[in-house]
Amino acid sequence: xxxxxxxxxxxxxxxxxxxxxTAPSKPKRIxxxxxxxxxxxxxxxxxxTSVPMVEVRLRLPFLSAKPHHLARSTLLSETILxxxxxxxxxxxxxxxxxxxxxxxxxxxxxxxxxxGSALSTKLVxxxxxxxxxxxxxxxxxxxxxxxxxxxxxxxxLARSQPGVIANExxxxxxxxxxxYGSSLPEAGEIEQSSAPQVRKLxxxxxxxxxxxxxxxxxVVPARALDAAxxxxxxxxxxxxxxxxxxxxxxxxGPLQIIDRPGxxxxxxxxxxxxxxxxxxxxxxxxxxNLAFGGLFSSRxxxxxxxxxxxxxxxxxxxxxxxxxxxxxxxxxxxxEVTAPAVLETLxxxxxxxxxxxxxxxxxxxxxxAIGTMALSISTQAGLASTLVGLLGAGLDVEWLSTHxxxxxxxxxxxxxxxxxxxxxxxxxxxIAVGDAEQIAPSLRRILDVDVRAVTTTG
Amino acid sequence: xxxxxxxxxxxxxxxxxxxxxVHHTLGNGxxxxxxxxxxxxxxxxxxxxxxxxxSEPEGRTGFAHLFEHLMFQGSANLEKLEHFRYVQASGGIxxxxxxxxxxxxxxxxxxxxxxxxxxxxxxxxxxxxxxxxNMANQIAVVKxxxxxNVLNRPYGGFPWLVLPPVLFDTFPNAHNGYGGFEDxxxxxxxxxxTFFDSYYAPANAVLCVAGDFDSDNAVELIERxxxxxxxxxxxxRPDFSESLLIEERRxxxxxPLAPMPALALGYRVPDPGVDLHTYLATLLLxxxxxxxxxxxxxxxxxxxxxxxxxxxxxxxxFGDPLEERDPTRLNITxxxxxxxxxxxxxxxxxxxxxxxAMAGPEPGELDRVRTKLAATVYRELDQVMNRSLEFAKFELxxxxxxxxxxxxxxxxxxxxxxxxxAAGRLIPASRAVVELIPGxxx
Numbered sequence: 001x002x003x004x005x006x007x008x009x010x011x012x013x014x015x016x017x018x019x020x021x022t023a024p025s026k027p028k029r030i031x032x033x034x035x036x037x038x039x040x041x042x043x044x045x046x047x048x049t050s051v052p053m054v055e056v057r058l059r060l061p062f063l064s065a066k067p068h069h070l071a072r073s074t075l076l077s078e079t080i081l082x083x084x085x086x087x088x089x090x091x092x093x094x095x096x097x098x099x100x101x102x103x104x105x106x107x108x109x110x111x112x113x114x115x116g117s118a119l120s121t122k123l124v125x126x127x128x129x130x131x132x133x134x135x136x137x138x139x140x141x142x143x144x145x146x147x148x149x150x151x152x153x154x155x156x157l158a159r160s161q162p163g164v165i166a167n168e169x170x171x172x173x174x175x176x177x178x179x180y181g182s183s184l185p186e187a188g189e190i191e192q193s194s195a196p197q198v199r200k201l202x203x204x205x206x207x208x209x210x211x212x213x214x215x216x217x218x219v220v221p222a223r224a225l226d227a228a229x230x231x232x233x234x235x236x237x238x239x240x241x242x243x244x245x246x247x248x249x250x251x252x253g254p255l256q257i258i259d260r261p262g263x264x265x266x267x268x269x270x271x272x273x274x275x276x277x278x279x280x281x282x283x284x285x286x287x288x289n290l291a292f293g294g295l296f297s298s299r300x301x302x303x304x305x306x307x308x309x310x311x312x313x314x315x316x317x318x319x320x321x322x323x324x325x326x327x328x329x330x331x332x333x334x335x336e337v338t339a340p341a342v343l344e345t346l347x348x349x350x351x352x353x354x355x356x357x358x359x360x361x362x363x364x365x366x367x368x369a370i371g372t373m374a375l376s377i378s379t380q381a382g383l384a385s386t387l388v389g390l391l392g393a394g395l396d397v398e399w400l401s402t403h404x405x406x407x408x409x410x411x412x413x414x415x416x417x418x419x420x421x422x423x424x425x426x427x428x429x430x431i432a433v434g435d436a437e438q439i440a441p442s443l444r445r446i447l448d449v450d451v452r453a454v455t456t457t458g
Numbered sequence: 459x460x461x462x463x464x465x466x467x468x469x470x471x472x473x474x475x476x477x478x479x480v481h482h483t484l485g486n487g488x489x490x491x492x493x494x495x496x497x498x499x500x501x502x503x504x505x506x507x508x509x510x511x512x513s514e515p516e517g518r519t520g521f522a523h524l525f526e527h528l529m530f531q532g533s534a535n536l537e538k539l540e541h542f543r544y545v546q547a548s549g550g551i552x553x554x555x556x557x558x559x560x561x562x563x564x565x566x567x568x569x570x571x572x573x574x575x576x577x578x579x580x581x582x583x584x585x586x587x588x589x590x591x592n593m594a595n596q597i598a599v600v601k602x603x604x605x606x607n608v609l610n611r612p613y614g615g616f617p618w619l620v621l622p623p624v625l626f627d628t629f630p631n632a633h634n635g636y637g638g639f640e641d642x643x644x645x646x647x648x649x650x651x652t653f654f655d656s657y658y659a660p661a662n663a664v665l666c667v668a669g670d671f672d673s674d675n676a677v678e679l680i681e682r683x684x685x686x687x688x689x690x691x692x693x694x695r696p697d698f699s700e701s702l703l704i705e706e707r708r709x710x711x712x713x714p715l716a717p718m719p720a721l722a723l724g725y726r727v728p729d730p731g732v733d734l735h736t737y738l739a740t741l742l743l744x745x746x747x748x749x750x751x752x753x754x755x756x757x758x759x760x761x762x763x764x765x766x767x768x769x770x771x772x773x774x775x776f777g778d779p780l781e782e783r784d785p786t787r788l789n790i791t792x793x794x795x796x797x798x799x800x801x802x803x804x805x806x807x808x809x810x811x812x813x814x815a816m817a818g819p820e821p822g823e824l825d826r827v828r829t830k831l832a833a834t835v836y837r838e839l840d841q842v843m844n845r846s847l848e849f850a851k852f853e854l855x856x857x858x859x860x861x862x863x864x865x866x867x868x869x870x871x872x873x874x875x876x877x878x879x880a881a882g883r884l885i886p887a888s889r890a891v892v893e894l895i896p897g898x899x900x
Contacts, residue, residue, distance in 0.1 A: 015534075015535040016534075016535045016577075016581075018535070018536075018544060018574060018577055018578075019573040019574045019576075019577050020574075021548060021570045021571050021574060022570045022572070022573070023570060024499070024568060024570045025499030025568070025569055025570065025670065026499075027499070028498065028499070050497060050498075050840050051475050051836040051837065051839055051840045052475060052836060053833060053836050053837055053840065081751065082751075089751050089761065090751060090752045090757060092751070093750045093751035093752035093753075094752045094822075094826060096750070097749070097750060097752060097826035097827060097829065097830045098822075098825075098826045098829060099829075100829045100830050100832060100833025100834075100836075101830070101833070102750075102830075102833075117833070117837060118833065119829070119833055119836075143761070146760075146761060146764050149764070150760070150764075150767055153718065153767040153793075153795050154767060154768075156717050156718065157612075157717060157718065157767070157793060159717075160612045160715060160716065160717045161611055161612065162610055162611060163611070262714075263610060264605050264609050264610050265602070265605045265606060265609075265610040295546055296542045296546060296552075297539070297542045297543045297546045297547070302539060305599055306538070306539060306595065306599075307595070308598075309594070309595045309596070309597075309598025309599050309602070310598075310602070311599075311602050312599055312600075312602040312603035312605075312606055313603075313606070332602070332605070332606045332610070333602070334598075334601070334602055334605065363547065364543060364546060364547040367546075367547050367548060367549045368546045368547065368549055368550075370549055371548065371549015371550055371567070371568045372549065372550075372551060374499070374500065374549070374568060375500060375549075375550075375551065375566055378498045378500050378841070378842065379840045379841045380837075380840055381837065381840065382841075
């Protein structure tokens, strides 16, 4: 092949050298100050003066295997800001805007996360609003009824997205019957949940003992700690404990096709077990994932996107939940190349789980892992989110600052060992949401498949 | 270094952030903005070219975006895949994106890769390596991008692909910026060569670097890598303006995948380049309408009347209010369960606009919305990469990188009367209405 360059005239007879990297700057140490409040709330503060803002993250463990927990906790997260003993929904929203502030509620099977920001001079007031909500959210009946109906519609909207269908199917496939098996409640369950049930859930789980509060911004740490202790002193109590079993170990089986007639793409999802971040083999698995599909310059992306043009954004990642870590890979591929795309995926998984990666690859992914870790904590918001995630998982800022050394020490052999165990095609389960009539016949030629209809219970 | 000094916005004392900005222009016309900040060992490098999908030729819809992909496919001194690998092997991240009026390319890197990043950008400004093979590959990738974002999902491209053809009359403003598959398929290497020659001249671009470097050294490195790129004529930007609407326009689209109806209202708005004050009043109006639970449309249409599942008001194609020249637009979009409610929803929006046009904001309403908006700007500027992109964008579109730092001050000048006037301009006769009819619900 002789590429016809559009800019042949601009090419250099003697290529210019790509500049070498200069000496790296030493990473700045992250200084945290912390206090365990009498209520059991752990407060961690970092001073960052880059902009006159402050970021607040409050993480509450929320894992429960009780029936209806998903519907009720979703409703709680959607209605916790609709009124307190002091203020109605509009009053709360006005109070936040006046602080240049924002407060949003995130929920997954493990935790409820309050994420807030405000002008840094308004930290005390922001904590005041948060404390007011934690202590005295009222879940007013009229607001609750309206939001419940709206949630049913929003769940219907979500379930019409092929990506959501695929992610839900994979979660279900990986953790059947477990809280990790779904993140979207069923409409019927939402409709049957009442405001008193959600108030009871709040009383049971919205408690400081075991919760973590992270504050990052243009603040004086000692004063921020004092403010948190003072303002949140009325929030007390222990969580009602729910022991939740680990999800069952992965059961191998055929690629599950979820039929979506007329689909012009197939949403492919693969999942398997992975190592926790405190496992000594974790850094090797982190790099193995990157080499396979965790960044643009990875084998899978260079193959099925840049070489074959089957897809726009294939990507793999490690996902860390409290009770398990997982390897996840996703790609949305053109319907007509579904089987070839699966074949290339199996090829790349098979290759990385049987042959060592090259030293050039290792250096690329190692630098990428180290560099992007620094980028992700270079903002107030990024640092606050990273910290609360680590603290919630029982890790700390020390883990973050020593992780660079752990990444530096990883060898090719260590990556080969974890790849063999975790990235082998036989270690994974797969989902394909697409037009079964078009994709099943060719997929059957390369692996076992099992076709089922989309469950439209939204 | 960033420093904080007092400014006044919204009546309350806010500490405005300020960054030292250094300007420089190369002999070939490339405009350079430096925003040094030694506080973290990170640099952001962005190059913005003054061409977006508004400028692509008829018969080549989607070409500006396809061309953005091609700029990553190798260049004078780099083979295919090398650009990505050099950035990522340096511990950095990259991307590019195509907008109505510009196209950006950017990297966020540890500061020890600063010169490497400059080299990578200079090399493709000098000469991207566009081949038949890369062209065919990236046409396939772009088609998958369009499938995943538009064709295979409900509400794909709503409203950004369906509103312009109703609101505007001329090809540049009205056409599909993602492109039709036939047009994409017809694109040639020769088209790419012509497009590059016309629009990717150094004089038609802004380079902005932000973060951990010394300004003098940065200027020297930028001269070293970019000064040798041949000077070419800066293209004359055509007049894209269109006459104002004289009556409301309505259209419907059917979405076979959507489970429930949706609605988009698009309004013509003042030219931000000519009258920024009036435009910013419209921006604050949009926030009053839909930012948060205390906003007008949330309270009326979501919480009180319960007509819609969600509703939002924003300026521009993609929600960045200050990334487009004239003509641009204000969008109001909503999803709702009951199709028979369409007219009631539109009437409720009109009622709320009438109320604002007659009575103006409630006491405190304007102040708190602009405080929030100023805080949003600060938050945005915390990230070195965003800082680089924002300074470059304001330099390219407004000829003034520092304009973003002055926004809190400009927002402070907007009065209740300005809001009243802004609401008064959003009348039915100045809008297009597109109703999305779900075809997927059984």
